[in-house]
Amino acid sequence: MTEQRNPVVGISGLAESRPTLKDEAVSIVRRALMSGDMQPGKIxxxxxxxxxxxxxxxxxxxxxxxxxxxxxxxxxxxxxxxVVELSPDDQREVYDLRMLIEVTAVGRVADQGVSTEDGQRLATMVDTTLAAARPDNMIDYLERDQEFHLSMVQLLGNTRMTKIIENLRDQSRVSGSYHLAERGLLVASAAEHGPILAALLSGNRNLVESLMTEHLSYSLP
Amino acid sequence: MTEQRNPVVGISGLAESRPTLKDEAVSIVRRALMSGDMQPGKIxxxxxxxxxxxxxxxxxxxxxxxxxxxxxxxxxxxxxxxVVELSPDDQREVYDLRMLIEVTAVGRVADQGVSTEDGQRLATMVDTTLAAARPDNMIDYLERDQEFHLSMVQLLGNTRMTKIIENLRDQSRVSGSYHLAERGLLVASAAEHGPILAALLSGNRNLVESLMTEHLSYSLP
DNA sequence: TAGAGATTGGTTATCGACAATCGATTGTGT
DNA sequence: ACACAATCGATTGTCGATAACCAATCTCTA
Incomplete structure (x- = not known):
């Protein structure tokens, strides 16, 4: 009988060419991974x-x-x-790749130039990220941080490179990025976004790259 | 009753902690993609x-x-x-990434040094690849080519980087790498492997990187 | 006691079936 | 002739069920 099936309410009540149940499940599990609701090492x-x-x-x-x-x-x-639990070797693999790809990407964006419009958008993100930098607010903060960095990379226009960087950053995030909160380095990390953006807008590639290099060291244990 | 189920014979008759049917299907489809049995653009x-x-x-x-x-x-x-059909823009995305990651990877291997044993193994691959470089033998040739390049990269020991490079190369291969055969550039491309390996073994990073850079241009349309 | 072998508990990997959905095709009215 | 609606065929996306499987526990023997 054509009975109405269990509606399976996702996150958003919106009905707009409904995403597949798989897609909903992906974002649910992903969030659980990032928030620590699913713990590394556990099955x-x-x-x-x-x-x-x-x-x-x-x-x-x-x-x-x-x-x-x-x-x-x-x-x-x-x-x-x-849930993956990155060994120190694994963490260095990810770190090395981010140093190579992410830093280069942002550097190239500096070379290529950023429109005033995009500059404005990024500046807003810097502010909201800094505002979110409270130890009791890690999950939200990490989301803003991710958004800012990916937005810079996106300006390069290489969708594959953006995806790779997003994936590397996600891997970093799963295995506790909580040493940041623990050590109160959260605000310090967020505060670096401003100078990075300034260097980016001024088109100073070398400066951007060295600032990004330094910034990435926060993601090391 | 414990009845014997349909055996579902895979490719190899081997029974050694049997791979999942999914894994078998992956390699079957992958091969079909590389060989052109499944054509870009078709559903x-x-x-x-x-x-x-x-x-x-x-x-x-x-x-x-x-x-x-x-x-x-x-x-x-x-x-x-x-089956994906890379637009010119897509092809340049992949090319840019390979120039950044693959070239750097091989360069670092040169810096880090290669054992005599590994050098021997790579030298053998250079020979077999060159021997396979016949226009009527594209599929096999591409497999050898892939093996040689990935083996070099593997020496760096960064498994994630190797996976990324493998994936990028696969993307290049799906959308016709057939301009090589068409233009008779197949042997020319294979012949460059020798000098690349020589430079690698001599630890000359700059030379390796410039040779690799030139070599990658063969994968452009 | 110690160790081989059977048992158990929980999970996947795979199966076969069906409704929802999409693009193409056909039909209809103006 | 043309726009638009209804129909059709093909394929997926999702479902619920079940055998195969792995690790751990238990049992029995030497």
Missing amino acids: YSANALASQLGVSNSPVREAMMALSEKGLLEVVRNRGFR | YSANALASQLGVSNSPVREAMMALSEKGLLEVVRNRGFR
């Missing part, structure tokens, strides 16, 4: 999460598979999905 | 491929989803999976 069951969300296993499974491809989860056969 | 049905392989839709679907994550396919909602 989680796709089926269990599926029934929590009120959907069947398939879309949730696909979501966790996708996150495994991105290196945020590990598939443990017939056991579940383990 | 293929996961279910159709599933019944061709004698398995259900789920693992094949997961495989094609994974390849979509990697940028080799595009999901077209309720229509199927389209």
Whole structure:
């Protein structure tokens, strides 16, 4: 019988060419990873999460598979999905890549020039990020931080490069970026965004790159 | 009753902690993409491929989803999976990234030094690749070429960087790398591997990087 | 006691089925 | 002839069920 199925309310009540259940599951799990609701090293069951969300296993499974491809989860056969726990070596792998790609990307943007409009937009982000830099507000802060950095990179126009950088940053975030809060370095890190943007707008590539290099060291343990 | 299920014979008859059906499907589709059996721009049905392989839709679907994550396919909602067709802009995105990452990676390997053993292994690959450089042998040749380049990069020990480079090279390969064969540049490209390896072994980073830079221009249209 | 082998508990990997959805095609009215 | 609505065919996205599987626990024997 054509009974109305369990509506499966996602996040937004909006109905706009509805995203697939898999997509919703991806963002839910992703958020749980970033917020620490899912802890590194622990194994989680796709089926269990599926029934929590009120959907069947398939879309949730696909979501966790996708996150495994991105290196945020590990598939443990017939056991579940383990949240990755970056070893010191892993962390340096990610760090090295970010130093190479992310720094170069922002440097190139400086070379290429930034429109006044984009400059304004970025300046706003610097402010809101700094305002969000409170230890009790880590999750939101990290989101703003991510937005600012990705917005700079996006100006280069290389979508693949942006995706790669986003993924690397996500990997950094999962395995505790909490040493920032612990050490009260949160505001210090946010405060560097201003000079970085200034250098970017002035088109000083060398300066931007050295500031970015220094800035990235905050993501080291 | 514990009845023997449909055996679902994969490719290799080997039974060694059997890979998942999804994994088998991934390599099958991947090969089809590289060989041109699946053509850029065309849409293929996961279910159709599933019944061709004698398995259900789920693992094949997961495989094609994974390849979509990697940028080799595009999901077209309720229509199927389209083989990506790189626009000129897309091709330059990939090219720019390879120039940045792949060249740097090989350069760093030169700095770091290569063991005699590894050098031997690479030298063998140079030979077999050159031997495979016949226009009627494109698929095999491309496989050897890939193996040589990835083996160099692997020596750096950054697994994530290797994966990224592998993915970028795969993207280059899908959308016809056939201009090589067409223009008879195949042997010319393979012949550059020797000097590259020589420069690598001699630890001359600058030389390696400039040779690699030149070499990559073969992957441009 | 110690160790091999059976049992258990929980999870996935895979299956087959079906409604929702999309693009193309056909049909209709002006 | 043309715009627009209804229909059609194909494919996915999602579902619920189940056997295969892994790790850990328990049992039994030497």
